[in-house]
Amino acid sequence: MATPRLRTRKLSEPTISRLPVYQRIAEGWLARGINRIDSKQIGELAGVTATTVRRDLAGLGSLGTRGAGYDTSVLSERIGDALGHDLHYDVVVVGVGNLGRALVNSAHFLIRGAQLVALYDADPAVIGTEIGGHVVRSINEPMVNATVGVLCVPASDAQAVCDLLVGAGVHALLNFAPQVLNVPLGTAVHYVDFSIELQILMYHLNNGTGPLGGGVLHSLGIARVNATRGA
Amino acid sequence: MATPRLRTRKLSEPTISRLPVYQRIAEGWLARGINRIDSKQIGELAGVTATTVRRDLAGLGSLGTRGAGYDTSVLSERIGDALGHDLHYDVVVVGVGNLGRALVNSAHFLIRGAQLVALYDADPAVIGTEIGGHVVRSINEPMVNATVGVLCVPASDAQAVCDLLVGAGVHALLNFAPQVLNVPLGTAVHYVDFSIELQILMYHLNNGTGPLGGGVLHSLGIARVNATRGA
DNA sequence: GGATGTGAAGTAGTTCACAGCC
């Protein structure tokens, strides 16, 4: 489990959120047979400045070549290392409504290192059916061992499911329910809330703003948080 | 369309992402008949410090009462005003695969002010069927007039759909495809990328970190961004 | 020549600490 290894020093939160973007860009170029890219090109595609790209990448060590830019395959690999893609993660998805299905069926969702091991649901109508190559299990069955839990359940069930997952040894939760979760110290929870994303967009619409304003007016670098309990 | 009005001064990006959380908390308490809340309580439920809550709310004017906290109904209302919930938004969703359905069927997704006006898809098998009270139209039909467009299409189709929406007068896009969009200046784009959220979580899992560390170890305040083109 | 990597400067956001008001 804990495989600390000689990882790079701690990266900043904004950097962490941008690295996956750079990696995807590098992989895209690599797939097209291009194996050189510079910080200006990455920045344009990612919607950030070239300086920011260089700072972010400098945090992973000296990956680039002065005068020539970055090697796309080295870049992809080193970012993967920094994000922990070389480790192995067993992922459990709880709740196979439309959102759960969307994730399970998405080619993009599970990246290298992450492997779906089980699906759970409470609805007898879907228990036993097969989705994305996995038979949906009852939430009342014992949980399999896993590292990451993804919650795609209603807010009212989120805490109970969270407790089940934590009890089964899950240390990281991706929570799509608009509900703050209580977890033991040492458990990471990351919240994604669609409604909040829409509200952020609406604010920018009203105010004609967005952090960036050059040619492409992105509403980049926004965030997500959590929600209320009960109600 | 443009209804600028006497809006509050510009709010910071992190503040904007937290206000919807505070609002939901206030509404939850209000629904339970409680009409007073203080910054410490909000902070605990939202996973931020009381000071941050007060700073954020101070940006909307003096909403609170010294010694007594905030009135939950006033709070909810004023946050709604700041985020533009008093205005009206016509929302179009393109792509009614699992993700599109999840959004359309979610009670939480559309908040006050936002109204779903049409669904589009390219798949003949779903065109003409009814989802969430709306008949799915063909992407080849002319687009209805709308303010906000939600893209739930594959990355390869995202730019084309984006162009259609922008051509039809849409000024704000919520993009779930892992694809950076080119839009005219003045159009807001907000990106949500599930795979990136998972990668951020995995980083925190490996590093035992998370911006906050008190009792609840949230991986709060993370972000989203975009992706590569082509591939 | 050209692009990286980085000290230094600048900007934005958070936290402290307390004055002000109920």
Add this chain to the structure above:
DNA sequence: GGCTGTGAACTACTTCACATCC
């Protein structure tokens, strides 16, 4: 007494500008 609202300090992040190296 208690909690808001805010100047001041602090911390974090970004941008500038340039020395460094291929």
